[in-house]
Each structure stands twice: as structure tokens, then as C-alpha cells.
Amino acid sequence: MYMELSKEFFDNDNIKILRSYSNGDSYVLFMLNLYVSTLKDDNALYVNLGYDKKPYTYKELSEMTNTPIDTVIVAMKILNDLGIVFTDEKDILPVFNMRF
Numbered sequence: 001m002y003m004e005l006s007k008e009f010f011d012n013d014n015i016k017i018l019r020s021y022s023n024g025d026s027y028v029l030f031m032l033n034l035y036v037s038t039l040k041d042d043n044a045l046y047v048n049l050g051y052d053k054k055p056y057t058y059k060e061l062s063e064m065t066n067t068p069i070d071t072v073i074v075a076m077k078i079l080n081d082l083g084i085v086f087t088d089e090k091d092i093l094p095v096f097n098m099r100f
Contacts, residue, residue, distance in 0.1 A: 003036060023071060027079070029067075030067045030075045031075065031084065037065070058073050
């Protein structure tokens with residue numbers, strides 16, 4: 001699977017907001033890591049336990065994306081506030097609401 005970015009990716013208001021933070025480029029890179037990670041799982045991040053789905057912890061997301069945990073925690077808060085990621089009723093972290 002692959003993901004295609006549009007030439008207007010960096011002109012998107014949400015990307016501009018993310019990049020305006022002092023660690024903004026790291027947040028964008030983390031977000032892109034999340035998107036790529038969801039390509040195989042119907043745009044959701046979770047550990048499949050066979051009978052159930054468990055959301056990733058911040059520590060697991062940090063290890064999976066090779067991102068410092070403090071960056072993951074802040075980035076997830078910002079991404080949630082912007083409506084880019086959300087936690088559904090089962091605490092699965094789907095990624096949505098942006099076209100690349």
C-alpha cells in the first residue's frame with residue numbers, strides 16, 4: 001500500500017497550525033507515521049488480539065514511530081484538538097479528516 005501527498009499538503013491549515021508549534025515539524029512527521037501505520041488496518045491504530053482490539057499506548061506509539069514519548073503525548077493532544085485523530089467508544093485511534 002502507499003499514500004500519496006498532494007502538492008498542497010503544506011498549505012493545509014491543520015499542517016500550518018502543527019508547524020507553528022516549536023516542535024511542529026516533529027508533530028507533522030509523527031502524524032505522517034500514524035497515517036502510514038494505518039494503511040493496512042482500515043485507518044485505525046490498534047493491537048489486534050484476535051478476539052478484541054486494544055488501542056496503542058503512548059509508549060507503544062513512541063516505539064512504533066521512533067518518536068520521543070513527550071512528543072507523542074503533546075502531538076496526540078494537538079491532533080485530537082484539531083480533529084485529525086480521535087478515540088472512539090472502544091478507544092481505538094482512527095485517523096481521519098484530512099486528504100493528502
